[in-house]
Amino acid sequence: MHAYLETERLTLRRFTPADVELLVELDSDPEVMRFLTGQPTPRDEIENVVLPEILKVYAEHPQLGTFKAESAAGFVGWFGLQPTADPKVAGVGYRLLKAAWGKGYATEGTKALIAHAFSLGMEQVVADTMAVNHRSRAVMRRSGLRFLKIYHEYFDDPLPGTEFGEVLYGVDRATWEAGRHG
Template sequence: MDTYLETERLVLRRFTAGDAELLVELDSDPEVMRYITGEPTPRDEIVQLVLPEILAQYATHPGLGTFAAYEKASGQFLGWFGLKPTGEAGTVDVGYRLNRSAWGKGYATEGTRALIDKAFGELGLARVIADTMAVNTKSRRVMVKSGLRFVRVFHEHFDDPLPGTEYGEVEYAIDRGTWQAAALR
């Protein structure tokens, strides 16, 4: 296994071309997709677009990408965590998508904190951001518990908006200096 990161309970590794079924299973749960697309991602889309984009990002943005997450104790696939490039130099977007069986166990916070630490400590980046729908209170709580701070509410146009879209999207962030100050406490 090509391990990208380990925490107390998680192992993150690069996805491979043989991992399509893991993503199909994850994205087939309507509750997992509730605040993302509101519906399962078609298998063809995962095989032809999603997975190839994940794999290509490893080469185009070394050190960044989307990584398969496993529970260290059982080896069970939990979902993914990602550090993705943004249009702003030195800034990455942190995110995750977990199977419903992994919800409420602290994995999202544990993985997100570890990625933030890697972004600043190992990768030397300047800023980490995250966003979600304003109504996604559980993800917003993960962002705060991970050390990210509320930045703004913003609105995007969607041709087929999800319920709650009218309340906007929220952005959370942390910069390197804030992260360093918290680490010194």
């Protein structure tokens, strides 16, 4: 399958139904899931909900989606460029295997997706995380995103740290181009 996007060290491709095991491996690590669900994602949920949703976005928004990220050593996780309610705004996200943490992959992939979003005609790229997820916030800053606001959501079974809220980061096209982050 052809690459969606390539960086110096990463190749991003669309997921296929054959990639279930990669997603199970990624979402089975409690540390990876700490600020997301707080627990591993069950295999049946990946097979019946997560992967079908990923594939559905490709069909509905062919230039956007969640993309398998591979380095020379193999699968490292995924990066996403997601549609939002505003067709000129894309959401960027990432999830990496713990073995890939601290190697600069998250920043490298995120910067590339932000630049790609603007090449697709987007006017703004946003990302969010729990306020207490300092590693992800650092990736957002290094990638050229800037803090926009803190907000609070209600959760039936909140994760530790939820009381500190969620943070929204973003960058608009003019700011990105002025900063020459691409």
